[in-house]
Amino acid sequence: MAYNLLQGLLPASIGGGAPANLLWLGTAWTGWLVLVALAVGPTVGGYGLYTVSLTYLPASVANLIATLEPAMTASLAYILLGERLSVPQLIGSALIIGGVIVLRLSEGSAAQQEAPLVAG
Numbered sequence: 125m126a127y128n129l130l131q132g133l134l135p136a137s138i139g140g141g142a143p144a145n146l147l148w149l150g151t152a153w154t155g156w157l158v159l160v161a162l163a164v165g166p167t168v169g170g171y172g173l174y175t176v177s178l179t180y181l182p183a184s185v186a187n188l189i190a191t192l193e194p195a196m197t198a199s200l201a202y203i204l205l206g207e208r209l210s211v212p213q214l215i216g217s218a219l220i221i222g223g224v225i226v227l228r229l230s231e232g233s234a235a236q237q238e239a240p241l242v243a244g
Contacts, residue, residue: 184231188224195220 149155195217201207
């Protein structure tokens with residue numbers, strides 16, 4: 125069963141031909157270290173920077189910035205890597221950015237309503 129699953133899902137160049145080829149790096153420890161560094165580094169770095177940002181920013185602002193991540197990633201991939209964005213991806217990015225703008229505007233208006241009036 126697993127052999128058929130791998131054969132149907134993976135291209136032959138990365139192990140689709142035989143399950144033994146799935147871990148194609150074998151004993152190349154340098155390659156494994158690079159893969160682990162690419163997996164762990166951005167993950168730990170991202171969570172670490174997010175946690176550090178909470179000491180400088182309110183949680184609502186940090187969450188809004190984190191919400192923008194997929195739209196900004198797609199934009200950077202388009203600009204720097206020449207990726208093509210499909211219509212659903214463009215609509216999704218626009219919805220995310222629009223949602224962040226609406227939330228930010230509603231936070232601003234809520235803060236203005238709570239501010240005490242100063243008699244002049």
